Amino acid sequence: MxxxxxxxxxxxxxxxxxxxxxxxxxxxxxxxxxxxxxxxxxxxxxxxxxxxxxxxxxxxxxxxxxxxxxxxxxxxxxxxxxxxxxxxxxxxxxxxxxxxxxxxxxxxxxxxxxxxxxxxxxxxxxxxxxxxxxxxxxxxxxxxxxxxxxxxxxxxxxxxxxxxxxxxxxxxxxxxxxxxxxxxxTSAAAARAETVNQILAGDEIEVRAASSVLGYDLDRCHLALIAWANSPGEVSDLERIAEAQLRARGATATLAVPIGSSALWAWGSIANDADPAPQPAPPVHADIRIALGLPGRGVDGFRRSHEQATRAERLARLAGDRATRVTDYAEISAIAMLAEDIDSARNFVERELGPLADSTSQVSALRETLLQYLEQERSISTVATYLHLARGTVAYRVKKAEAMLGHEVGQRRFELHAALLLAQVLGDAVLPES
Structure with a gap:
């Protein structure tokens, strides 16, 4: 033109x-x-x-x-x-x-x-x-x-x-x-958002009145969920996906609070505070991510489950493209705690792994093999089957990784395992820059 x-x-x-x-x-x-x-x-x-x-x-x-x-x-x-x-x-x-x-x-x-x-x-x-x-x-x-x-x-x-x-x-x-x-x-949505913020801040509330404002019973057991999109879109899409995920986990009632146009906080009422057994849920769109807390009862459980979902969300954002579409705090709570201070986590990984913290694909393969070696109780045959590798390849990688570490895997095993998990889940967020 x-x-x-x-x-x-x-x-x-x-x-x-x-x-x-x-x-x-x-x-x-x-x-x-x-x-x-x-x-x-x-x-x-x-x-x-x-x-x-x-x-x-x-x-x-x-x-x-x-x-x-x-x-x-x-x-x-x-x-x-x-x-x-x-x-x-x-x-x-x-x-x-x-x-x-x-x-x-x-x-x-x-x-x-x-x-x-x-x-x-x-x-x-x-x-x-x-x-x-x-x-x-x-x-x-x-x-x-x-x-x-x-x-x-x-x-x-x-x-x-x-x-x-x-x-x-x-x-x-x-x-x-x-x-x-x-x-x-003056909107009802603002009233709900204000009530939720008061609960999350730990303010004193009248449970029955707050439940009435929210249209959601706070006396029950709650499972918190956070949904977000990588680009602005329709909040209704997030609400639909969040509800489907919560219903699949046994929720009989749900509460959704939009946070702008690309994020949503949600809760579902479930039968009890045992880990809910997931049922098949509609797949999550590639552009949308979900974070889940653990079930909790009453107002304290409502707040605590959301805090856990927030930690799961933070970990998923740190992981970037490595993150799965649904991040469940029940599965990543240890890593979330280790990564609470990301600078300290990065220093820890670099200190424990040394040259094994390099971000190249070859060293990444060594870390993956060593992590599985620890998780499979140092069984070379089990690791070989799990990773579809020859036994000799597994043995070679373990020896090479030990040489790069400067010690055998039995030394500082807990620290080594934790550093390898952080590197696997968070990648560049904790690995030193090349």
Whole structure:
């Protein structure tokens, strides 16, 4: 698509190019926003804006962790930073065009910030950080693309235009934030969320009144679940999957509390606090992850099961692609406790494994063989059968691993076993950088 002719002096905007591999297919903004921007400035500057928007979102989350929490929240924030960069680029190139300074993507993020409980002062700080990153990107490009005879004047004009843009943008964000907060506060969902937060915080509550607000009996035995998506989507999808998982584990009633658009807390009432026997449940979509706590009775069990699910969620997020789609605290509680302090866990793994902590595939195979060797009570034949290897291969790997450790596996066996488990479950999160 041929770009339009921009205002005099702003032709340099059509020469913007990304440094990296971003294309329009990697955009977080809506196809309509991308197409509209391409119609004004062309495709390559749009790719530049996509790259800048990603960098802005990364910076904001690094400086204000409340905006983070996984891939879903990151993508929601990136929609806002990217679409705002696209909109600013059009308004810089075509000052007379009639476009709102704020995009629907940014407003969508604004509404999610309210539902996630992010304070207005953090939202405003995020806007200031985003503006700083956007301005720096535009001014750096201007300096390199505009001739020396007019670069100083152009940079001054761009700076003033961006200040006016972000001023109008901030005003619209504040207006929408306050309106959404008013809507949220008066909603039944907010009342449920507030009651749940009081329970989780350990506040004194009247159990019967809280059960009435929640529409869920707190006197029963509870199994907590956390569901999250790697990209923003329909909360109803998470609710449906969470309910199916809880019902398969014997729940007769469920409670779901959305946390933004890409996460959900849920509980199910089960018959007793024994480990529930899972029944076949619908498969979990590849983009969705589930974490489960242990059953617990009453308000304390409600809270404790959620805390355990939170630890399982944290471990799954640390494990990244290694994590299974469903992480059950009953199965990973020991590893979760070992990884509570991830820096200490990383130091422990490096200290106990030494060269055996290398992240190469060859050393990873040695660790897997050694772990199975310990778990199978040092039976070479059992390990060979389990890993589909020749007995000689298993024996060779064990000897090689012992040589790298500097001692036999019988020494410091507990510490060695724990370090191998951490490396298997968490991978790069606890292995030293290559």
């Amino acid at each position: 041929t770009p339009q002719r921009p205002a005099a002096g702003r032709e340099w905007l059509l020469d913007l190019k990304p440094r990296g591999p971003d294309t329009t297919s990697t955009a977080a903004s809506s196809p309509a926003t991308v197409a509209e921007t391409i119609s004004h400035v062309g495709e390559t500057p749009v790719c530049w804006a996509i790259e800048v928007g990603r960098e802005m979102a990364t910076t904001i989350i690094r400086e204000i962790p409340a905006f983070g929490g996984g891939e879903g929240p990151f993508q929601t924030l990136r929609k806002g930073t990217e679409s705002s960069t696209l909109r600013a680029m059009v308004l810089l190139a075509f000052p007379d065009v009639q476009l709102s300074p704020i995009t629907e993507e940014a407003l969508e993020g604004d509404r999610e910030f309210v539902r996630r409980g992010i304070a207005l002062d953090k939202v405003l700080r995020g806007i200031r950080l985003g503006h700083a990153g956007m301005a720096q990107a535009f001014l750096t490009a201007c300096e390199s693309l505009v001739g020396p005879d007019r670069v100083a004047d152009e940079m001054k004009a761009v700076s003033e235009d961006l200040f006016g843009y972000i001023d109008a943008f901030s005003g619209s964000m504040v207006t929408e934030f306050l309106a959404e907060r008013d809507r949220w506060i």
